[in-house]
Amino acid sequence: MPDQSPRIIDADTVETFQREGVVLLKGIFKSWMAPLTQGIDELIAHPSQYGLARTVTPTDGSAPFFQDYCNWSRIQSFKDFVYCSPAAEVAAQLMGSNTARFFHEHTLVKYPGNSTITPWHHDQPYYCVEGRQNVSLWIPLDPVDHTISLRCIRGSHLWKDEFSPTRFNGTKLYEHKNFKEIPDIDAHIEDYDIVSWSMEPGDAIAFSFRTVHGASGNHSMQPRRVFSARWVGDDAQFADRGGITSPPFPELTLKQGDPLISPLFPQIWPNKEVA
Numbered sequence: 709m710p711d712q713s714p715r716i717i718d719a720d721t722v723e724t725f726q727r728e729g730v731v732l733l734k735g736i737f738k739s740w741m742a743p744l745t746q747g748i749d750e751l752i753a754h755p756s757q758y759g760l761a762r763t764v765t766p767t768d769g770s771a772p773f774f775q776d777y778c779n780w781s782r783i784q785s786f787k788d789f790v791y792c793s794p795a796a797e798v799a800a801q802l803m804g805s806n807t808a809r810f811f812h813e814h815t816l817v818k819y820p821g822n823s824t825i826t827p828w829h830h831d832q833p834y835y836c837v838e839g840r841q842n843v844s845l846w847i848p849l850d851p852v853d854h855t856i857s858l859r860c861i862r863g864s865h866l867w868k869d870e871f872s873p874t875r876f877n878g879t880k881l882y883e884h885k886n887f888k889e890i891p892d893i894d895a896h897i898e899d900y901d902i903v904s905w906s907m908e909p910g911d912a913i914a915f916s917f918r919t920v921h922g923a924s925g926n927h928s929m930q931p932r933r934v935f936s937a938r939w940v941g942d943d944a945q946f947a948d949r950g951g952i953t954s955p956p957f958p959e960l961t962l963k964q965g966d967p968l969i970s971p972l973f974p975q976i977w978p979n980k981e982v983a
């Protein structure tokens with residue numbers, strides 16, 4: 709089993725995450741690269757119904773953008789990562805939460821030459837969860853140049869507006885009167901404090917569900933394989949969006965405002981709950 713020892717996140721890093729909604733964690737999951745790579749190979753060979761529906765095949769003939777999520781309970785190395793890696797404890801520290809509950813994982817593979825742009829968006833309106841204590845850990849399994857890495861807008865997790873969730877192919881996930889259209893960020897790029905990092909396997913970007921982010925296509929010669937692990941904290945509540953969220957979690961029977969407690973979202977920190 710790879711390294712399971714606890715990680716203490718220093719106060720500056722926690723403070724940066726809280727203030728900017730995004731922070732780079734260097735080398736934190738190095739020993740988990742081999743199992744996660746094996747898990748992604750297994751997933752690509754046996755995608756779920758979501759993977760088959762969400763994978764984007766560009767019309768320009770370039771290579772696909774494979775996506776799939778909510779596979780951690782059937783892919784053993786994903787499950788090992790959730791239960792045994794330091795990720796839950798790291799997430800709890802960044803969120804300033806006593807607990808860390810696993811929300812889901814999302815695998816995103818842009819094959820070499822893939823032209824699909826991940827549009828600017830933030831994740832919370834896609835999800836059936838409200839609350840401020842949450843974090844995604846975006847973990848590339850290949851070296852990623854900053855030009856194809858995740859791009860995040862610093863401080864956008866504190867914006868008041870929430871933006872209408874739109875599928876990566878441009879169609880609306882569902883309609884909601886409280887959500888606005890995301891501004892044309894690329895047209896006013898100088899108005900935003902955008903950060904992106906060149907990364908090595910083992911590094912992770914931690915970002916809030918409310919942080920606005922996006923990514924270019926993959927113009928490099930190697931795949932850009934990413935495992936994004938999403939966590940929620942003490943204040944997480946079920947949100948009924950009045951439409952089908954992404955992921956959909958059709959088995960959930962929670963009501964608006966209920967604490968997000970379900971075997972679908974095991975509490976991993978501090979007490980491991982077996983799913």
Ligand SMILES: O=C(O)CCC(=O)C(=O)O
Nearest residue numbers: 816826831846923934936
């Ligand atoms: O990897 C990408 O292109 C986008 C990642 C993303 O949107 C996410 O992890 O929430």
